[in-house]
Amino acid sequence: MLFETVLPLPRQFMLNALSKTVDRRKDDYEAQWLVKEGEEAEYEQPLVNLKHIETDKVSTLRAPFDGIITRLFEDSMQVFFTERVDVKQRRIELHLSERTGYKGRDLRRALKRQQGDFVEKGQTLVHSLKSTGMKLVRAPIAGVITKLDSSNGDVVIERKQELTPVESGIYGSVKRLSETEIELCGEGHYFEGMVGLGRLTWGELVVAARSTDFEITSAMLTEELKGKVVLAGAYTSLEVIKKAKEVGVRALVTANPDHIDISHLLGSDFSVGSTGEEDTPYTMVLLEGFGKQVLEQDFLDGLGALNGAHVVVSPRTHIRAGVIRPHLFLQPLQ
DSSP states (O other), X not given: OOEEEEESOOOEEEEEGGGGSSSOOGGGEEEEEOOOTTOEEOTTOEEEEEEETTTOOXXXXXXXXXXXXXXXXXTTTEEEEEEOOOTTOOEEEEEHHHHHOOOHHXXXXXXXXXXXXXXXXXXXXXXXXXXXXXXXXXXXXXXXXXXXXXXXXXXXXXXXXXXXXXXXXXSSEEEEEOSSOEXXXXXXXXXXXXXXXXXXXXXXXXXXXXXXXXXXXXXXXXXXGTTOEEEEEEEEOHHHHHHHHHHTOSEEEEEEEOHHHHHHHHTSOOOTTEESOOOOSSEEEESSOSSSOOOXXXXXXXXXXXXXXXXXXXXXXXXXXXXXXXXXXXXXXX
């Protein structure tokens, strides 16, 4: 495991200060920046004031939630803003009747939010102004109001986020580490395909292909292949594609299936211009393309010699400007 991250990921917004003005003409305003890159800002905190050159009217851009000024673009008057999430405080219970003295109808009138609403930290839950004074309750955390009982004032706010481990996928060392990226370095064997489908995955390579024209059958896909990356061989039929799903293979590497059979797996037609993020039951890499072609001898010899190796399968494909091909990265286990 490399690190733990929060899912869903913190929200990120590109905020445009000119959106708070009437005419949105940059040349008509002078900007007074109240924050710097890297600084934290609380909900509704002013980030920048824009003063109209002729009228002196001031427009203010405020933080949409608690967050961090990731980037600040003074020339375009924009702010890249990233949410700050406290993963230790993801659920809180409030007793509004105890805090306000309101119950029933009085509480319902003062409520500004409903069950199911998403509230930001600091947003108003209850607001009422009476002769006895003002009653104001704000949300102590950002999240969804999962319970709101107006009869007794019980409220539950939850932010359903979990710490999720992020694994490297390869054996190696960390070459470079920053707040946003990790660059890993490892030794292995690299093979490039034509088209990939699905998402990045890894596992143990099982070479089923015995010759360049070998065609795997559904009967050969047994439970022992669950979680494995299978080199199937040449042409792969629809029956095999379906059986691979039932068995639960991690990835299927083949010379070429039919385009229409892949569409059946995806549930819709697809374009090979840009792939690698499809929601598929397993990842696929086509070494040759579509139709009926034999497996190249180089693929069979190279992958065959690495049977049992750890393999990372990257299906990402982009065949327009800046060509990217799917690839296999294999590391023999010592």
